[in-house]
Amino acid sequence: MALQKIGIIMNGVTGRMGTNQHLIRSILAIRDQGGVQLANGDVVMPDPILIGRQENKVKALAEKHNVERWSTDLDAALADPYNVIYFDSQTTVRRAEAIKQAIAAGKHIYCEKPTATSVEGSLELARLAREAGVKNGVVQDKLFLPGLLKLKRLVDSGFFGKILSVRMEFGYWVFEGDWQPGQRPSWNYRKEDGGGIIVDMFAHWRYVLDNLFGEVKSLSCLGVTHIPERIDEQGNKYACTADDAAYATFMLEGDIVVQANSSWAVRVDRDDLLTIQVDGTEGSAVAGLRDCKTQHRVNTPKPVWNPDIENPFNFTEQWEDVPDNQLFDNGFKVQWELFLKHIVEDAAFPWDLLEGAKGTQTSDLGLQSWEEKRWVDVPKLSL
CATH class of the missing domain: 3.30.360.10 (Dihydrodipicolinate Reductase; domain 2)
Structure with missing residues (x-):
């Protein structure tokens, strides 16, 4: 059994939903259970880096939950090839531009909804992700x-x-x-x-x-x-x-x-x-x-x-x-596990950015x- 770590940029997790559902009850819960087992018996282990605009908040969150990596520098996190996935749970008005930046950096995308402030903006994200060949998913908890x-x-x-x-x-x-x-x-x-x-x-x-x-x-x-x-x-x-x-x-x-x-x-x-x-x-x-x-x-x-x-x-x-x-496990955690399998072993994940655009x-x-x-x-x- 091989252990595969996967770097995840988590942007906006100092907010209520990002902290509780995505960080604590999903990524950290997956970490505490020993990762996600793949079909071949290997295990994928999420390794988050917390990103926030206010250093005191993101640092305190990381220290409280024993997360080693945190930063206020999104550009640096995106430039690091170790980080494979970009996750966004910022406020809606900030989301689309950050996702575009992550797509341009070649990161796979997983994000909260709405994916943008308009259907045109949501469709643009779906097109950019398809053209860049990056996998993508939207939370549909x-x-x-x-x-x-x-x-x-x-x-x-x-x-x-x-x-x-x-x-x-x-x-x-x-x-x-x-x-x-x-x-x-x-x-x-x-x-x-x-x-x-x-x-x-x-x-x-x-x-x-x-x-x-x-x-x-x-x-x-x-x-x-x-x-x-x-x-x-x-x-x-x-x-x-x-x-x-x-x-x-x-x-x-x-x-x-x-x-x-x-x-x-x-x-x-x-x-x-x-x-x-x-x-x-x-x-x-x-x-x-x-x-x-x-x-x-x-x-x-x-x-x-x-x-x-x-x-x-x-x-x-x-x-x-x-x-x-x-x-029944936490719904956010279940979908995170499915998305990680989608990234690592290409398991099915139908809830992509185009599905997210339907919501917008x-x-x-x-x-x-x-x-x-x-x-x-x-x-x-x-x-």
């Missing part, structure tokens, strides 16, 4: 959530019969920052900094819908800024220039209707922060982040609306849990639909 994996199991088994509709509810109350600190960074609510829930979440909804139910054909979207003013990390008031809620309808191939509500100004009265209900001719299911429950056609109750009597049904008790039947396209069209107050078609993307 929701596909690896236990609840959605169970939902995919039901779809693939034909449980639903003909799928009729999908209803998605996502969100929670993000505190405004006055009497309680907000749990999301302030840039999320400034359009000029790449913020907005449409830009953030529609990239997720695109790959979830495409991979589970069918290709998105058209959409209608209403965006809203419910909270006009918030308090930033320094305690200063600022005007919210980006949307904090979006109410959308998607039409998929096969005439599947999807209603998707996304909000950072909603209080949760459901099983999870994200719930997806799928209704079909033969059965229905409701999935959250980890759990999934079903109701088959033969077990469906027959309620009759009558306001003059107490409801005789306990609807929540009439569903059955889908069992785990497997161990959906966000762009959602904003267009909101501005023009109409349905818009979703054309196929190609390089």
Whole structure:
């Protein structure tokens, strides 16, 4: 058994998502488990170099987690041939230019989404990567959530019969920052900094819908800024220039209707922060982040609306849990392991920069639909 180290430039990991999901729960977890085993029995071990613009932050992060390599010099990291992969989890407005720089340096690319601030910018990255011959991938973490994996199991088994509709509810109350600190960074609510829930979440909804139910054909979207003013990390008031809620309808191939509500100004009265209900001719299911429950056609109750009597049904008790039947690892870590195998042994990895561009396209069209107050078609993307 041979051990192969692989240098990974991790840019932007001092932020919440980069630190928690990509560094601690993915790369360091892979390191702690002894690497990723390949098909031939060899092991690939990630060796990260942390890159950040503020020396004190990146140094402290590296020291806290026993990461030997860190720097504020991205150019030097890109010039080092030991570093094979460039990963980016910076804010959206910084991502595209850094990825272009990494492609020019011949690095394989793995990045968060959105990959750029416009579909044109995202397609440019995909074209540049193809022309340079570098492998590339985009984080599509929701596909690896236990609840959605169970939902995919039901779809693939034909449980639903003909799928009729999908209803998605996502969100929670993000505190405004006055009497309680907000749990999301302030840039999320400034359009000029790449913020907005449409830009953030529609990239997720695109790959979830495409991979589970069918290709998105058209959409209608209403965006809203419910909270006009918030308090930033320094305690200063600022005007919210980006949307904090979006109410959308998607039409998929096969005439599947999807209603998707996304909000950072909603209080949760459901099983999870994200719930997806799928209704079909033969059965229905409701999935959250980890759990999934079903109701088959033969077990469906027959309620009759009558306001003059107490409801005789306990609807929540009439569903059955889908069992785990497997161990579920962190979704970000699972996709990192797949990408490392893709780089080292050319294993399949379909979630490339072109797939990432589809997410940016959906966000762009959602904003267009909101501005023009109409349905818009979703054309196929190609390089």
